[in-house]
Amino acid sequence: MNYDLLENITAVEISTVIVEEIVDEMFIAWEVYQSIYYLSRSSLEQSSIDLSLRSHYLQLRRQLELAYCLLLVDSNSSLYSRTLARQIGQDLPVLVSQDFEWETLPTRLPKPLPGNRHATMSEVNQLLSDRSFTNILQQLHKKKIALDRRDRILHSSPIPNDITNSTYAQTSLQLDGKIVNRYCQAILERSDRHLLLQLHEQSTTAGEHQWRGMIQFLFSLIK
Amino acid sequence: MKSDGFLSSCIKVESQRISRQATIPRQVCFELNPDIIDKIEEIKAEYGNLDLKPEQLTDLRYYSLINSPIINTQHIYSDRSSLIFSSNYLSNYSQVPTTVVRSTIDLDGQISQEIQQDLWQNPQLSLKVIQAHHWLTAEILRQLPLENKRQTSLIFWILWGINAIAFSWVILIFLPTFFWLKIIVTIVVLYLLKVSLRHLIKHKFRTWILSQLASGWLSNKTSKRQLGFELLSLLA
Numbered sequence: 001m002n003y004d005l006l007e008n009i010t011a012v013e014i015s016t017v018i019v020e021e022i023v024d025e026m027f028i029a030w031e032v033y034q035s036i037y038y039l040s041r042s043s044l045e046q047s048s049i050d051l052s053l054r055s056h057y058l059q060l061r062r063q064l065e066l067a068y069c070l071l072l073v074d075s076n077s078s079l080y081s082r083t084l085a086r087q088i089g090q091d092l093p094v095l096v097s098q099d100f101e102w103e104t105l106p107t108r109l110p111k112p113l114p115g116n117r118h119a120t121m122s123e124v125n126q127l128l129s130d131r132s133f134t135n136i137l138q139q140l141h142k143k144k145i146a147l148d149r150r151d152r153i154l155h156s157s158p159i160p161n162d163i164t165n166s167t168y169a170q171t172s173l174q175l176d177g178k179i180v181n182r183y184c185q186a187i188l189e190r191s192d193r194h195l196l197l198q199l200h201e202q203s204t205t206a207g208e209h210q211w212r213g214m215i216q217f218l219f220s221l222i223k
Numbered sequence: 224m225k226s227d228g229f230l231s232s233c234i235k236v237e238s239q240r241i242s243r244q245a246t247i248p249r250q251v252c253f254e255l256n257p258d259i260i261d262k263i264e265e266i267k268a269e270y271g272n273l274d275l276k277p278e279q280l281t282d283l284r285y286y287s288l289i290n291s292p293i294i295n296t297q298h299i300y301s302d303r304s305s306l307i308f309s310s311n312y313l314s315n316y317s318q319v320p321t322t323v324v325r326s327t328i329d330l331d332g333q334i335s336q337e338i339q340q341d342l343w344q345n346p347q348l349s350l351k352v353i354q355a356h357h358w359l360t361a362e363i364l365r366q367l368p369l370e371n372k373r374q375t376s377l378i379f380w381i382l383w384g385i386n387a388i389a390f391s392w393v394i395l396i397f398l399p400t401f402f403w404l405k406i407i408v409t410i411v412v413l414y415l416l417k418v419s420l421r422h423l424i425k426h427k428f429r430t431w432i433l434s435q436l437a438s439g440w441l442s443n444k445t446s447k448r449q450l451g452f453e454l455l456s457l458l459a
Contacts, residue, residue, distance in 0.1 A: 210326060214364060217368045221369065
């Protein structure tokens with residue numbers, strides 16, 4: 001049981017989005033793993049992803065590789081590998097830097113599907129049953145959804161000041177007391193900007209209450 | 224003022240069947256229509272509360288629990304995810320409800336509020352629907368925390384009392400030594416008993432109930448889940 005509820009939380013971020021349609025997005029770990037594992041320059045080119053977004057997609061792939069390598073060198077992880085730890089230690093600086101040198105490193109991630117008929121999926125299944133890894137996978141999944149949305153917008157005929165399907169306002173309430181507001185530039189030109197800002201203000205207040213409610217519930221379970 | 228069953232009937236915990244016996248909750252849905260929105264506004268104006276049925280509250284607590292970082296739920300199919308509250312709106316002119324507002328609360332601190340574009344085209348209605356959505360969500364989250372029934376000390380003292388009598392009796396009757404040494408041994412044993420019993424009740428028993436609620440014998444029926452949360456409130 002993990003009782004360190006707030007261990008990795010440094011801020012509460014509340015985003016407001018106007019979307020064309022609210023759809024149910026299911027998280028199937030293997031499916032998401034596969035979609036990020038196969039991201040490469042050639043696959044992005046083949047799928048005609050907008051040029052401006054390709055580096056963002058590649059960062060998802062880098063982060064996936066990095067997350068796995070960090071688990072392999074973590075002695076507390078079930079995936080810890082003593083034999084690989086030293087070698088990975090040398091590769092980590094390359095994986096951490098956001099330039100594209102990491103693409104030259106051979107991947108250590110298990111293939112989503114076995115390479116030949118004698119191989120099994122046990123390695124990938126073991127990886128996907130690791131809680132820390134799936135948590136990261138979920139975060140990457142959200143980023144990928146946002147990128148996919150952005151790509152669709154860029155491919156459709158542009159509507160001036162359109163804010164649909166991307167976060168138009170975000171408020172970050174940080175642990176050190178800082179409050180950071182970010183707004184999409186397009187809302188400044190819109191006639192309904194006051195309403196949009198009012199909506200985000202409402203979302204922020206509600207979001208903060210929702211967060212507090214959740215934390216109070218969790219503490220009532222473990223205190 | 225408290226809401227009647229009319230309002231709580233618009234709250235549904237949508238579940239997904241993962242095996243013949245087991246289902247896991249996927250999201251909380253509010254089925255809104257103009258009448259329900261009027262009713263919410265009426266209750267809000269009178270500073271009223273949402274009256275949830277006990278079974279509903281149990282299901283909502285269970286949904287929050289299995290998506291929380293407290294429990295490692297890997298073996299029950301879907302790993303921890305966000306809490307999702309969606310509002311479906313059925314206007315007087317449409318046949319099918321549409322999802323118009325969604326709050327996604329990720330326990331890592333990411334909260335997303337989505338509003339459907341068509342609703343936003345009608346600012347007056349959107350304001351009402353969004354406010355109703357946030358009010359329902361806030362009312363649910365306000366009622367989720369377990370009530371502290373302050374029974375731990377009573378349970379503790381009863382168990383400790385029974386054990387203390389039994390241990391003292393055994394030591395005083397059967398320990399082959401002189402009287403004052405028996406008294407010292409009894410005091411030491413009772414102290415150790417007190418410390419270990421407190422640890423057992425406060426930590427081990429709670430952890431065991433939480434794991435049973437997440438994926439054990441307390442997890443598969445609302446009545447059993449209710450029992451699990453009742454036991455936890457006794458220890459709160």
